[in-house]
Amino acid sequence: MLHPVRAVGRRTLRIVGAVGRAGYLAVDAARALRKGSLWAPHLLGQMAKIGVESVPIALFVALFTGVVLALQADYTFTGAVPLYFVGTLVGKTMLLELGPVLTGLALSGRVGANIAAEIGAMRVTEQIDALETLAYDPVAYLVVPRVIAGVIMFPVVVILADALGIAAGLGTAIVRLDMSSFEFLKGLRLFFVPWDVWFSVIKSATFGLTVTSVGCFFGFHTTGGAEGVGRTTTRAVVVSTMIILALDAFWAATLLR
Amino acid sequence: MSIRLFDVEKAFGNVQILRRLTLTIHDGETVSIIGGSGSGKSTALKHMVGLLRPDDGEVYVDEQNVSRLDQESLYELRRNVGYVFQFAALFDSMTIAQNVGMGLKRIPDMSDEAIDERVAECLRMVDLDGTEEKLPAQLSGGQRKRAGFARAIATRPKYMLYDEPTTGLDPVTTAVIDELIVRMSDELGVTGVVITHDMKSAFRISDRIAMLYDGRIRFDGTPDELRACEDPLVRGFVEGRPELMEQVR
Numbered sequence: 001m002l003h004p005v006r007a008v009g010r011r012t013l014r015i016v017g018a019v020g021r022a023g024y025l026a027v028d029a030a031r032a033l034r035k036g037s038l039w040a041p042h043l044l045g046q047m048a049k050i051g052v053e054s055v056p057i058a059l060f061v062a063l064f065t066g067v068v069l070a071l072q073a074d075y076t077f078t079g080a081v082p083l084y085f086v087g088t089l090v091g092k093t094m095l096l097e098l099g100p101v102l103t104g105l106a107l108s109g110r111v112g113a114n115i116a117a118e119i120g121a122m123r124v125t126e127q128i129d130a131l132e133t134l135a136y137d138p139v140a141y142l143v144v145p146r147v148i149a150g151v152i153m154f155p156v157v158v159i160l161a162d163a164l165g166i167a168a169g170l171g172t173a174i175v176r177l178d179m180s181s182f183e184f185l186k187g188l189r190l191f192f193v194p195w196d197v198w199f200s201v202i203k204s205a206t207f208g209l210t211v212t213s214v215g216c217f218f219g220f221h222t223t224g225g226a227e228g229v230g231r232t233t234t235r236a237v238v239v240s241t242m243i244i245l246a247l248d249a250f251w252a253a254t255l256l257r
Numbered sequence: 258m259s260i261r262l263f264d265v266e267k268a269f270g271n272v273q274i275l276r277r278l279t280l281t282i283h284d285g286e287t288v289s290i291i292g293g294s295g296s297g298k299s300t301a302l303k304h305m306v307g308l309l310r311p312d313d314g315e316v317y318v319d320e321q322n323v324s325r326l327d328q329e330s331l332y333e334l335r336r337n338v339g340y341v342f343q344f345a346a347l348f349d350s351m352t353i354a355q356n357v358g359m360g361l362k363r364i365p366d367m368s369d370e371a372i373d374e375r376v377a378e379c380l381r382m383v384d385l386d387g388t389e390e391k392l393p394a395q396l397s398g399g400q401r402k403r404a405g406f407a408r409a410i411a412t413r414p415k416y417m418l419y420d421e422p423t424t425g426l427d428p429v430t431t432a433v434i435d436e437l438i439v440r441m442s443d444e445l446g447v448t449g450v451v452i453t454h455d456m457k458s459a460f461r462i463s464d465r466i467a468m469l470y471d472g473r474i475r476f477d478g479t480p481d482e483l484r485a486c487e488d489p490l491v492r493g494f495v496e497g498r499p500e501l502m503e504q505v506r
Contacts, residue, residue, distance in 0.1 A: 121349075122348075125344065125346060126342050126343075126344065126346040127346050127347075127348055127349070129303075129308050129340075129342070129346065130340070130342060130346040130347075130348070130408075132306075132307075132308055132335070133306055133308070133335055133338065133339075133340040134335070134359050134360040134363065134408075135332040135333075135335045135336050135360065135363045136359070136363065137328070137332070
């Protein structure tokens with residue numbers, strides 16, 4: 001009879017413990033910002049790895065999203081709504097929602113899993129302990145450059161994805177929906193406000209922060225050899241996915257008023 | 258200057274690893290810590306360099322309380338400590354030269370030329386010259402271990418901590434590593450702590466041998482005193498005779 005209660009208690013303790021450890025890591029990372037000589041030399045490399053190397057997958061997702069959005073808009077409007085609203089729907093949806101969220105989710109798999117696995121493997125093979133014994137702060141050396149690179153590069157990748165998604169929507173509208181580019185762009189401009197772009201940038205920067213810091217956190221606390229690395233990699237992806245979706249709702253509720 | 262563990266307690270979850278462990282390593286000494294798997298040897302070693310903090314008790318290195326040092330002071334202290342990891346813990350993505358030079362880069366005002374020279378010198382000492390540009394994955398297990406040794410001695414530390422430095426090595430490489438440990442002590446006056454299961458090595462390199470059992474020191478004395486020890490638990494371990502140890506359990 002007590003087993004379920006005990007199980008809930010244990011799980012709660014585990015979650016509270018993890019939140020506490022995450023808090024400590026966040027404080028350590030904030031302190032480590034001062035140690036520029038440790039993280040700055042690795043920043044460009046991480047920006048290339050996290051950002052530039054993620055562009056193909058982000059563009060792939062955006063391309064098909066733009067195509068589908070245009071076709072579904074046409075299907076939904078069914079002549080009742082002027083067709084140039086296809087441009088409005090594609091633009092607004094790409095910028096406000098699908099560009100940042102789908103890119104964030106795709107990169108949580110690519111970037112978050114990579115970070116968790118890399119740092120996790122370093123943890124279980126004592127490479128992080130070795131850094132400590134060589135007087136390197138592992139948080140400054142491993143965490144800070146990855147997190148800064150994520151915050152900077154996620155918005156860059158998302159803006160590229162937004163642009164390609166909208167361009168794909170335009171191409172689909174011209175080829176499949178018998179629309180002119182003038183009509184599509186008229187709809188695109190109709191409700192466009194520059195704030196939409198900023199919204200996309202802010203959202204994607206927080207997704208970058210989430211994916212990289214969750215990957216670092218789980219990697220740092222890996223135990224149990226190769227199996228442990230696999231476990232933490234999966235957890236990192238699942239947890240960052242959940243946080244991205246929660247953040248998505250949070251930003252919509254707070255910034256779109 | 259010495260390393261002192263005083264009444265150190267450490268548990269991981271519900272498992273108590275160290276129980277009021279007290280041990281002193283004097284300046285210039287090489288002390289081997291022996292004991293069965295899970296007896297707390299590596300845990301004790303990690304306390305000496307602040308990789309673990311005791312639940313209770315104190316750890317002193319150079320008269321500084323390691324468990325109470327702030328992060329910067331701890332890093333300062335670690336510049337005087339070389340640590341040889343059981344599986345070398347080389348950084349996968351770096352060449353051997355970069356691995357060996359990692360600690361040197363933290364020394365202020367050390368030029369790149371001076372770092373290269375020291376790296377070459379350390380690799381020569383462990384008979385690994387010519388491997389500078391190789392990645393750890395391109396070396397054999399024994400070579401990786403020697404590269405880890407070179408990385409640990411590169412900063413010319415006052416203390417060397419060795420976590421099973423000869424486990425898994427062939428007898429010739431084991432003798433080379435043993436010789437290096439002895440030279441570190443005799444020629445450079447380095448204080449050494451060696452975790453080992455290899456009794457032959459322990460007798461060859463140690464000024465003193467301590468045996469850990471159940472998280473406490475069961476024996477602490479010179480190699481000759483260990484040979485003469487009548488404690489069946491100690492003798493059973495040293496001679497590889499589990500039936501002697503069973504008498505006590």
